[in-house]
Amino acid sequence: MGGYGDVQMIDENGLRMDGRKPGDVRPITIETGVIPVADGSCRMTWGTNEAIVAVYGPMEAHPRKIQRQDRAVIDVAYNMAPFSTTDRIRPGFNRRSREISKVTKDALESVVLLELYPRSKIRVSIEIVSAEAGTRCVGLTAASVALADAGIPMTDMVVSVASGKINDVVVCDLNKEEDNYGEADLPMGVLPNTGELVFLQMDGDLSPDEFKQAWDYNVDAAMEVHKLMVDALKGGDN
Amino acid sequence: MNSRPVGQLDNMSNESSADGPQDTRRTLVVVPGEDLGSSEGIEAGHGVLVVGDRVISTKQGRMSRKGNTISVSPLHTRYMPRPGDLVIGHIEGCTNNIWFVDIGAPFNSILPMSLGPAKVEFGGTRKILDIGDSILCRVQEVEETHQSVVTMKGMGLRKIRSGALDELDPHLLGKLIGKGGAFLRDMKMQTDCRIVVADNGRLWIDGELENILEVRKKINGISSEARMIGVDA
Numbered sequence: 001m002g003g004y005g006d007v008q009m010i011d012e013n014g015l016r017m018d019g020r021k022p023g024d025v026r027p028i029t030i031e032t033g034v035i036p037v038a039d040g041s042c043r044m045t046w047g048t049n050e051a052i053v054a055v056y057g058p059m060e061a062h063p064r065k066i067q068r069q070d071r072a073v074i075d076v077a078y079n080m081a082p083f084s085t086t087d088r089i090r091p092g093f094n095r096r097s098r099e100i101s102k103v104t105k106d107a108l109e110s111v112v113l114l115e116l117y118p119r120s121k122i123r124v125s126i127e128i129v130s131a132e133a134g135t136r137c138v139g140l141t142a143a144s145v146a147l148a149d150a151g152i153p154m155t156d157m158v159v160s161v162a163s164g165k166i167n168d169v170v171v172c173d174l175n176k177e178e179d180n181y182g183e184a185d186l187p188m189g190v191l192p193n194t195g196e197l198v199f200l201q202m203d204g205d206l207s208p209d210e211f212k213q214a215w216d217y218n219v220d221a222a223m224e225v226h227k228l229m230v231d232a233l234k235g236g237d238n
Numbered sequence: 239m240n241s242r243p244v245g246q247l248d249n250m251s252n253e254s255s256a257d258g259p260q261d262t263r264r265t266l267v268v269v270p271g272e273d274l275g276s277s278e279g280i281e282a283g284h285g286v287l288v289v290g291d292r293v294i295s296t297k298q299g300r301m302s303r304k305g306n307t308i309s310v311s312p313l314h315t316r317y318m319p320r321p322g323d324l325v326i327g328h329i330e331g332c333t334n335n336i337w338f339v340d341i342g343a344p345f346n347s348i349l350p351m352s353l354g355p356a357k358v359e360f361g362g363t364r365k366i367l368d369i370g371d372s373i374l375c376r377v378q379e380v381e382e383t384h385q386s387v388v389t390m391k392g393m394g395l396r397k398i399r400s401g402a403l404d405e406l407d408p409h410l411l412g413k414l415i416g417k418g419g420a421f422l423r424d425m426k427m428q429t430d431c432r433i434v435v436a437d438n439g440r441l442w443i444d445g446e447l448e449n450i451l452e453v454r455k456k457i458n459g460i461s462s463e464a465r466m467i468g469v470d471a
Contacts, residue, residue: 040314058316058344060330069383072344111270113287113296118383120344148270151312153296155287156271193271193294233269233298 007181009166016178022171025161025221030142030232032149040150042232044142047175050130051138053146061121072117076105078139080128100136101126107140107160107189107199113153122152133179134162137187140199145229155191157229158198159222162187163214170210172217186211188218192226195219267313268295274308283309317342317408317438319386323377326403326440327388329370332363339373342405342438345384349375353389355397372398374434374442401432401444404457408439413460429453 010016020026026047035041038054061067066075078100082089104126112122124146126139137160144157164174165184174182184206189199206214268274274286274293282288285297286308295301299312319325319341327339330346335358337349351358355373358366367373374395375388390396406414415422415435426433429452431445443453 039316060340060344060346117344148298149314151297151299151314151316153285154270155289155294155296157269191271193273230269230272234267 007167007177009178009181010169010171014169016166016171016175018175020171020173022169023217023220025173025224026175028225028228030145030228032145032232032235038146038150040146040148040152042142042146042149044138044145045130046134046138046141047173048130048132049128049135049138051135051142052127052129053139053142054125054127055122055143055146055150055152056125057122057150058117058120058152059123061119066121067119070118071114072112072120072122074105074108074112074114074122074124076101076108076124076126076143078104078126078128078136080131080135084128084131100139103199103201104136104140104143107158108143108147110198111144111154111156111158111191112147113155116153122147133174133176134187136160137162137189140189141225141229145232148229148233156193156196157191157226158189159192159226159229160187160189160199161218161221161225163217163221165204165206165210165214170206170213170217172214172221184210184214186214186218188215188222190219190222192223266301267299268301268310269298270296274301279306281307283307285310285312312409314407315409316344319343319347319377319380319438321377321380323437324434325375325377325388325438326398326434326436326442327373327375327438329367329373331369332367334361334363337363337367339375339388341375341377341386341388342440343384343386345386347377347386347388349373349388349390353378353387353391355390355395367397372403374398374436398442401442402450402454404441404443404454406439406441406457406461408437410460411435411437411439414441414457425453425456 029045031043034043035054040055042053044051058072066073078097080089082091124143128135140160163172163186164182166178166182184204186202272295274295277288277291277293280293287294287296293308295310297310297312299310301310325341327341329337330340331338335351339347339349341347356366375390376392377386378389379387429449431443431449431453434442443450
């Protein structure tokens, strides 16, 4: 991620290649109950990203060696469909999907009340159907909605947003070009009701001021996305 | 597929006031982490948590307030066993003297040889109930660790050998049964089927094939109707 210095991704008026201002988020839609057989499910589109998440459980944990006597375990499987990008992805797990499954699991474990279901397992399957930068954020956010849809007790929902740097300007919610040719990427997972941070990764370099700006963008965007999550779960009832 | 409405950027939900969601006329749908107001003089019921001086919801569901107790009844939930529940289970495994039964709960139940349907010799469990068999049983005991024991000693408890099994979310059983059992009684009369509604949301329907299909159609109707938020038991 060294950056391609001569690729102009933001113009003199501060508008990005897709017409967004630096702090703008791509259009988002959230739909719940999309997989009838699952205990909870969610389809989330975020720009041209699309994730489908299914939650099953809590159920008996198999194999028994993964059981914990004092709490449930969350089994997260993040997977990108072979057709989700222009370059075909080899089906099955790879290093990247294992890493994202792990960080997603860690983020979700901080909100789910696992101690209520000792020795059981909650299975979360995240399938990325269309990918255009920021799929780990879409997967984690959609997983939170699907868990809520499944009636799993949680103290809050995790909202994940990424900000980054392009042409020395900090911008929120990077698209594909910005992610590929930009200078930094900072995905974060925020708990909107308490403002706590449960997930943070960084790729590239940011100065302390830039980091602060990216952080603020992420937190503001997370609040905006949280409203959509709430609205989707309430189904316009309130 | 029966999906629910899509949240749009310009369709934001209402803000809650400092005392949590305010609506005295009806129950409100709340989501995990939602602030339900101050915890002063309030008792936390099901589906809520007291954090500091605030009450927060831990589930997506309908908030209700009875006296000083605030609780949230979830819109979707997994069955949690309680002693005395009539349940339909599937045999998932067995040892020489115990069967492991899937009753649709987060934890499998055990059926000891002594509570089985017939006298069993040690090591002969599979001759009586094999893996994959379905049984009508009753929850005898639920321990603090959520381990539960089921029994087949009792009137009407048996291995299921005929008919069909169907499933419904446990919180929708009230809707299937109706007031005083009226809806279920009508369905039994109309279809001439024997219908056993177990507390874990599983149903045993026995009768002519056409009639069974008719019952299943009605049950699916209840299930898909309930997928729209706003309909609950």
